Amino acid sequence: MKRKACLLLMAQLSQQISFKTADTLTAEEKQSACLVQYAGQPLTTGKQAECYANEFIGLHLKSIAGGKTYAQLGDVQTDLKAKVAAAQQANDPALTDLQKQLTDTNTARETVFKGETLRGLLLTSYGFSEFGVKAGQAALVAYLAAGLLFLLGAAGLIHAVRTPATAGFAVPESKIRETVTT
Numbered sequence: 001m002k003r004k005a006c007l008l009l010m011a012q013l014s015q016q017i018s019f020k021t022a023d024t025l026t027a028e029e030k031q032s033a034c035l036v037q038y039a040g041q042p043l044t045t046g047k048q049a050e051c052y053a054n055e056f057i058g059l060h061l062k063s064i065a066g067g068k069t070y071a072q073l074g075d076v077q078t079d080l081k082a083k084v085a086a087a088q089q090a091n092d093p094a095l096t097d098l099q100k101q102l103t104d105t106n107t108a109r110e111t112v113f114k115g116e117t118l119r120g121l122l123l124t125s126y127g128f129s130e131f132g133v134k135a136g137q138a139a140l141v142a143y144l145a146a147g148l149l150f151l152l153g154a155a156g157l158i159h160a161v162r163t164p165a166t167a168g169f170a171v172p173e174s175k176i177r178e179t180v181t182t
Helices: 003-011 033-037 046-062 070-089 097-162 175-182
Strands: none
Touching: 003 070, 003 175, 046 097
């Protein structure tokens, strides 16, 4: 089952993502145990996907636009568009600065959108890999139960063959004493 989860992960993420090598990790990235553990490795497991999504992408998304989300940047973008329109009508000398702020906000919002999308895909892959692990555990329990039932069935057959047909099953003790004394 683990193999299927891994194949699902690879099919979903044909991004060929690899972790940065240990020597290229920043000081902030080195504080994450999993980034250090997986350094230089290709992303192939659900646990690696979780690490990359939360510890690598999540860390870098916090540094974009002061840690604002896509939705929060939308509000900033709307305000800047209104200011740019007002500055254009008034021939305001601050127009160039406002347009640069709007361009920077647009770029940051697009980057945050892409980062959060990839992060969501990675976390979805992690979630499905966990389903695969749980399904593998359930399959093991089912196989063990089937084995136990097989052994019990075999023991029942052996008992049926060895026990004479006249022997009673679960005969009360009083009946056994009467049979022995007579």
